[in-house]
Amino acid sequence: QLQLQESGPGLVKPSETLSLTCSVSGDSISSSYYYWGWIRQPPGKGLEWIGSIYYLGSTYYNPSLKSRVTISVDRSKNQFSLKLTSVTAADTAVYYCARDVAAAVSHRFDDWGQGTLVTVSS
Amino acid sequence: DIQLTQSPSFLSASVGDRVIITCRATQGISSYLAWYQQKPGKAPKLLIYAASTLQSEVPSRFSGSGFGTEFTLTISSLQPEDFATYYCQQLNSYFPLTFGGGTKVEIK
Numbered sequence: 647q648l649q650l651q652e653s654g655p656g657l658v659k660p661s662e663t664l665s666l667t668c669s670v671s672g673d674s675i676s677s678s679y680y681y682w683g684w685i686r687q688p689p690g691k692g693l694e695w696i697g698s699i700y701y702l703g704s705t706y707y708n709p710s711l712k713s714r715v716t717i718s719v720d721r722s723k724n725q726f727s728l729k730l731t732s733v734t735a736a737d738t739a740v741y742y743c744a745r746d747v748a749a750a751v752s753h754r755f756d757d758w759g760q761g762t763l764v765t766v767s768s
Numbered sequence: 769d770i771q772l773t774q775s776p777s778f779l780s781a782s783v784g785d786r787v788i789i790t791c792r793a794t795q796g797i798s799s800y801l802a803w804y805q806q807k808p809g810k811a812p813k814l815l816i817y818a819a820s821t822l823q824s825e826v827p828s829r830f831s832g833s834g835f836g837t838e839f840t841l842t843i844s845s846l847q848p849e850d851f852a853t854y855y856c857q858q859l860n861s862y863f864p865l866t867f868g869g870g871t872k873v874e875i876k
Contacts, residue, residue: 756823
């Protein structure tokens with residue numbers, strides 16, 4: 647049974663860097679069939695894809711966030727991480743990690759973590 | 769970017785009703801579309817991908833159809849556990865992965 651668990655600070659100050667980690671259990675992050683992604687949801691609003699990473703390190707990002715986002719993978723720990731720089735109140739959201747099922751150019755998210763609320767405030 | 773517009777954004781329905789939600793894309797995306805269900809305080813759950821393929825263990829009362837720019841999610845007989853918000857998502861990674869604005873299904 648795949649489980650994903652987000653962890654990291656729930657409060658970040660404006661202009662600082664948001665850092666989250668997703669721990670994966672029940673499957674290897676090194677599986678060739680999957681990418682691993684981050685999606686966020688501001689309170690009361692819809693979903694926004696942030697970016698995804700393959701276990702070998704290749705990434706693809708939402709262009710609207712690309713200049714501020716870095717996603718990395720730690721195969722030894724079966725984890726992947728998100729860094730978002732220069733945050734503002736607009737980055738306040740529930741952040742989800744998810745397994746990104748890749749089939750050619752098709753990417754869907756078939757398993758999700760429970761989500762973690764990150765608030766940007768001084 | 770490909771924008772997805774869902775309609776309606778809100779609907780009120782009764783148990784047993786047939787419910788249809790539409791998702792329109794600003795350009796053709798072939799069958800690269802998925803549908804998710806999200807309940808309050810929970811992560812989204814994948815229901816359908818490739819426009820019409822039912823995800824494992826999803827009840828057969830859910831079905832999807834469409835191609836190109838217009839897609840539908842149908843719930844053939846609404847059950848109490850189906851009251852939730854539904855999102856479509858375009859799946860083609862040549863473009864940013866985007867979600868529709870959501871359709872909230874509430875009890876009449």
